[in-house]
Amino acid sequence: xxxxxxxxxxxxxxxxxxxxxxxxxxxxxxxxxxxxxxxxxxxxxxxxxxxxxxxxxxxxxxxxxxxxxxxxxxxxxxxxxxxxxxxxxxxxxxxxxxxxxxxxxxxxxxxxxxxxxxxxxxxxxxxxxxxxxxxxxxxxxxxxxxxxxxxxxxxxxxxxxxxxxxxxxxxxxxxxxxxxxxxxxxxxxxxxxxxxxxxxxxxxxxxxxxxxxxxxxxxxxxxxxxxxxxxxxxxxxxxxxxxxxxxxxxxxxxxxxxxxxxxxxxxxxxxxxxxxxxxxxxxxxxxxxxxxxxxxxxxxxxxxxxxxxxxxxxxxxxxxxxxxxxxxxxxxxxxx
Numbered sequence: 001x002x003x004x005x006x007x008x009x010x011x012x013x014x015x016x017x018x019x020x021x022x023x024x025x026x027x028x029x030x031x032x033x034x035x036x037x038x039x040x041x042x043x044x045x046x047x048x049x050x051x052x053x054x055x056x057x058x059x060x061x062x063x064x065x066x067x068x069x070x071x072x073x074x075x076x077x078x079x080x081x082x083x084x085x086x087x088x089x090x091x092x093x094x095x096x097x098x099x100x101x102x103x104x105x106x107x108x109x110x111x112x113x114x115x116x117x118x119x120x121x122x123x124x125x126x127x128x129x130x131x132x133x134x135x136x137x138x139x140x141x142x143x144x145x146x147x148x149x150x151x152x153x154x155x156x157x158x159x160x161x162x163x164x165x166x167x168x169x170x171x172x173x174x175x176x177x178x179x180x181x182x183x184x185x186x187x188x189x190x191x192x193x194x195x196x197x198x199x200x201x202x203x204x205x206x207x208x209x210x211x212x213x214x215x216x217x218x219x220x221x222x223x224x225x226x227x228x229x230x231x232x233x234x235x236x237x238x239x240x241x242x243x244x245x246x247x248x249x250x251x252x253x254x255x256x257x258x259x260x261x262x263x264x265x266x267x268x269x270x271x272x273x274x275x276x277x278x279x280x281x282x283x284x285x286x287x288x289x290x291x292x293x294x295x296x297x298x299x300x301x302x303x304x305x306x307x308x309x310x311x312x313x314x315x316x317x318x319x320x321x322x323x324x325x326x327x328x329x330x331x332x333x334x335x336x
Contacts, residue, residue: 043125092126159235223268230312239312
């Protein structure tokens with residue numbers, strides 16, 4: 001390509017746009033569905049029972065320790081489908097790219113997306129690219145949509161939360177938000193702290209194999225664990241009681257939060273899940289999660305109760321209980 005940055009010509013639908021597709025996008029995402037280069041992808045679904053999701057990614061900075069905006073886009077869509085009890089199959093990718101954006105950065109982003117899609121076992125089958133004037137897009141924005149096949153015998157919904165269920169989290173909370181904040185402000189964190197961005201679908205699929213009656217699955221992204229649990233408590237008309245000493249947070253992240261005045265329960269995660277599980281299934285689910293890299297530190301952090309309906313409480317280390325409110329406003333903007 002003659003230009004090493006994105007120009008307005010790349011968004012014109014002409015030769016430059018075709019070259020961008022042929023030399024960067026197609027080599028990264030190549031598969032039999034995309035190769036047809038039609039206006040849309042013709043897909044095969046066997047059950048007829050699908051899940052569908054979409055999301056947009058505007059994270060700043062675009063690159064951070066352990067990932068970039070492309071990895072976030074693929075993993076975020078895969079995980080949203082998995083949380084519905086679906087097996088992710090196909091993803092679309094729409095990119096809004098700013099004039100002057102470096103092609104070397106675009107190559108790195110799309111190659112990361114391809115690796116994440118390969119790990120998740122999904123196809124990127126269709127997409128769109130638009131180029132906007134310099135200063136109008138902060139580098140690149142990405143929108144993804146995903147389709148998955150729902151797993152027979154599962155019924156996952158916030159409305160299924162019932163008193164007596166255990167609340168499981170798949171690992172350390174707050175790693176992603178801490179990583180973004182450190183990258184944004186040129187702070188140095190230990191190498192143990194990096195984005196937790198990861199596709200969780202394979203682990204979820206096996207969890208549902210051993211325990212098809214898991215009641216609720218959610219990924220605590222923006223607003224963190226506090227937002228997700230408050231939403232579920234409100235929707236299901238139940239109370240939730242967490243145990244502070246059981247909540248997994250890295251000491252490095254806890255120290256980071258103490259310095260900046262953050263609560264790890266409110267920090268975004270991009271590779272964690274929360275599951276509401278009956279007593280009889282809890283050990284089976286934990287056993288499966290502990291086999292996977294992304295669930296190695298899974299643990300029970302609390303229970304659903306029939307008191308304090310619509311509220312989330314936290315039993316502190318000294319034995320008192322404090323209310324964990326729904327977050328107000330955006331603690332850390334542009335986190336995903």
